Amino acid sequence: xxxxxxxxxxxxxxxxxxxxxxxxxxxxxxxxxxxxxxxxxxxxxxxxxxxxxxxxxxxxxxxxxxxxxxxxxxxxxxxxxxxxxxxxxxxxxxxxxxxxxxxxxxxxxxxxxxxxxxxxxxxxxxxxxxxxxxxxxxxxxxxxxxxxxxxxxxxxxxxxxxxxxxxxxxxxxxxxxxxxxxxxxxxxxxxxxxxxxxxxxxxxxxxxxxxxxxxxxxxxxxxxxxxxxxxxxxxxxxxxxxxxxxxxxxxxxxxxxxxxxxxxxxxxxxxxxxxxxx
Amino acid sequence: xxxxxxxxxxxxxxxxxxxxxxxxxxxxxxxxxxxxxxxxxxxxxxxxxxxxxxxxxxxxxxxxxxxxxxxxxxxxxxxxxxxxxxxxxxxxxxxxxxxxxxxxxxxxxxxxxxxxxxxxxxxxxxxxxxxxxxxxxxxxxxxxxxxxxxxxxxxxxxxxxxxxxxxxxxxxxxxxxxxxxxxxxxxxxxxxxxxxxxxxxxxxxxxxxxxxxxxxxxxxxxxxxxxxxxxxxxxxxxxxxxxxxxxxxxxxxxxxxxxxxxxxxxxxxxxxxxxxxxxxxxxxxxxxxxxxxxxxxxxxxxxxxxxxxxxxxxx
Numbered sequence: 001x002x003x004x005x006x007x008x009x010x011x012x013x014x015x016x017x018x019x020x021x022x023x024x025x026x027x028x029x030x031x032x033x034x035x036x037x038x039x040x041x042x043x044x045x046x047x048x049x050x051x052x053x054x055x056x057x058x059x060x061x062x063x064x065x066x067x068x069x070x071x072x073x074x075x076x077x078x079x080x081x082x083x084x085x086x087x088x089x090x091x092x093x094x095x096x097x098x099x100x101x102x103x104x105x106x107x108x109x110x111x112x113x114x115x116x117x118x119x120x121x122x123x124x125x126x127x128x129x130x131x132x133x134x135x136x137x138x139x140x141x142x143x144x145x146x147x148x149x150x151x152x153x154x155x156x157x158x159x160x161x162x163x164x165x166x167x168x169x170x171x172x173x174x175x176x177x178x179x180x181x182x183x184x185x186x187x188x189x190x191x192x193x194x195x196x197x198x199x200x201x202x203x204x205x206x207x208x209x210x211x212x213x214x215x216x217x218x219x220x221x222x223x224x225x226x227x228x229x230x231x232x233x234x235x236x237x238x239x240x241x242x243x244x245x246x247x248x249x250x251x252x253x254x255x256x257x258x259x260x261x262x263x264x265x266x267x268x269x270x271x272x273x274x275x276x277x278x
Numbered sequence: 279x280x281x282x283x284x285x286x287x288x289x290x291x292x293x294x295x296x297x298x299x300x301x302x303x304x305x306x307x308x309x310x311x312x313x314x315x316x317x318x319x320x321x322x323x324x325x326x327x328x329x330x331x332x333x334x335x336x337x338x339x340x341x342x343x344x345x346x347x348x349x350x351x352x353x354x355x356x357x358x359x360x361x362x363x364x365x366x367x368x369x370x371x372x373x374x375x376x377x378x379x380x381x382x383x384x385x386x387x388x389x390x391x392x393x394x395x396x397x398x399x400x401x402x403x404x405x406x407x408x409x410x411x412x413x414x415x416x417x418x419x420x421x422x423x424x425x426x427x428x429x430x431x432x433x434x435x436x437x438x439x440x441x442x443x444x445x446x447x448x449x450x451x452x453x454x455x456x457x458x459x460x461x462x463x464x465x466x467x468x469x470x471x472x473x474x475x476x477x478x479x480x481x482x483x484x485x486x487x488x489x490x491x492x493x494x495x496x497x498x499x500x501x502x503x504x505x506x507x508x509x510x511x512x513x514x515x516x517x518x519x520x521x522x523x524x525x526x527x528x529x530x531x532x533x534x535x536x537x538x539x540x541x542x543x544x545x546x547x548x549x550x551x552x553x554x555x556x557x558x559x560x561x562x563x564x565x566x567x568x569x570x571x572x573x574x575x576x577x578x579x580x581x582x583x584x585x586x587x588x589x590x591x592x593x
Contacts, residue, residue: 060348064346106374106375107346107375108375108376114346115342115343115346115371115375116370116371116374116375118370119366119367119370119371121335122335122339122367122370122371123339124339125335125336125338125339125340125342125343125367125371126339126340126342126343126346126371127343128336128339128340128343129339129340129341129342129343129344129345129346129351130343130344130346130347131343132328132340132343132344133343133344133346133347133348133349134347136304136326136344136349137347155335156333156335156336156339156367159330159331159333159335159336160336160339160340162331162333163330163331163333163336163340166331167328
């Protein structure tokens with residue numbers, strides 16, 4: 001990838017991270033850690049990869065995205081806002097009574113949200129259903145879903161992991177946001193779900209390991225997923241929870257907590273300084 | 279004696295019949311196509327039938343995904359697993375986004391018989407009633423089951439269809455029967471008391487009416503095939519005109535049809551209501567017919583409870 005393109009994506013991803021902080025700070029609650037860890041992947045999906053049209057969010061042949069780890073809705077809302085589905089200002093209404101931006105994604109309330117999620121393990125299965133629908137229609141669109149590494153402790157993840165290769169859903173790409181942390185601590189300590197890659201391989205998936213914050217690796221992984229025929233692709237994306245905000249980095253305590261005013265200002269200062277340096 | 283057919287059989291045949299008419303209809307199973315009778319559809323339309331294996335939670339969500347792209351999925355398994363095990367998937371991935379998924383739940387109620395308590399789902403109606411926007415249909419015979427399937431196809435939104443394992447008498451006339459979603463059916467007139475029944479209890483209620491007639495009691499019988507939304511008009515009219523109600527369902531008396539009728543009447547037209555159904559008990563193994571009798575799902579018990587309701591009216 002060209003350096004200019006990488007720089008542009010980094011700037012967009014930083015804007016998305018600023019939107020995440022704005023949303024969670026103004027709500028006084030929400031999940032910043034896992035939203036920040038997935039921001040680069042979402043930037044690639046919505047600004048490079050997916051066939052979408054923000055002016056026609058329900059376009060029949062659009063590619064679909066399901067945020068299976070629905071608590072990281074701030075990342076989804078921020079990328080949708082910056083892609084033009086609704087004004088960026090709306091992010092400040094996140095989690096407030098009457099807002100379009102519910103605590104967890106609501107497909108009926110928010111333009112661009114393809115599926116209602118929040119209860120872990122379910123979005124991945126829904127993505128399988130969408131991919132099957134695309135196959136029935138003659139493979140007219142691709143489906144993308146993001147699950148958390150903590151989420152992979154849900155039994156339903158492995159029901160879906162069996163289903164997708166069984167029906168040869170090569171139009172489905174799963175990203176596992178491997179930040180290694182969940183509410184109660186390190187995933188390996190809470191209930192060890194690793195190794196992710198070997199499990200998905202054993203279930204019959206095409207598996208690619210990448211650095212979740214490297215746009216070149218992200219691009220080539222999704223390109224390889226498109227090329228892979230006959231089986232779905234799982235991208236195991238090694239990420240850092242809280243990426244972009246120094247005091248949140250790799251801290252389980254920032255899974256589901258809003259910054260106070262001082263922390264909010266520090267986060268914005270850091271992100272803006274980084275953006276200016278790109 | 280009328281011909282006896284299980285409503286699950288009628289369900290499987292209806293899917294195969296309507297599969298030709300509605301090209302968006304697809305069927306999902308969880309390793310029970312043989313028992314839910316969806317295998318009839320599978321044979322006719324193998325490319326539109328998807329076995330999900332023994333994984334009901336995943337199946338419900340796959341159905342939701344298909345529905346987002348315009349398909350009309352029927353997700354089939356036993357009531358115990360559709361309403362019980364997969365309750366939360368149905369609530370969060372189908373009910374909350376109000377997706378166009380039809381849940382074909384077979385082997386509901388105590389009439390499952392020999393498999394015993396783990397497979398006798400008496401709680402499904404109560405569970406499904408608590409989900410906002412969920413439609414619940416409990417057909418009384420094979421004719422009604424077929425019509426219910428087509429009505430569900432033509433309605434946009436989540437529908438829970440409840441079918442039985444055991445063969446039950448066919449009372450409705452296929453040539454003249456008309457199904458209207460959300461509308462109860464007056465099966466027989468009466469002026470002293472009304473029996474409001476659903477599912478296989480409708481035919482048993484008609485027999486209870488005959489028993490009551492020999493004792494000089496005129497009983498009205500209403501068939502509520504759509505438990506949610508409830509036909510308030512027909513229930514309120516029955517309360518006003520007969521002044522006493524008995525409900526009859528092959529399900530727990532907690533949260534089902536009896537509860538729905540009681541809730542409505544206590545708020546809009548206080549009237550004595552006596553509920554016939556499974557008391558606060560688990561089932562057991564045994565032939566369906568014997569179990570219906572052991573748990574009080576008989577014409578005799580309905581007649582007795584009708585008299586009880588009548589006596590409450592006179593107080």
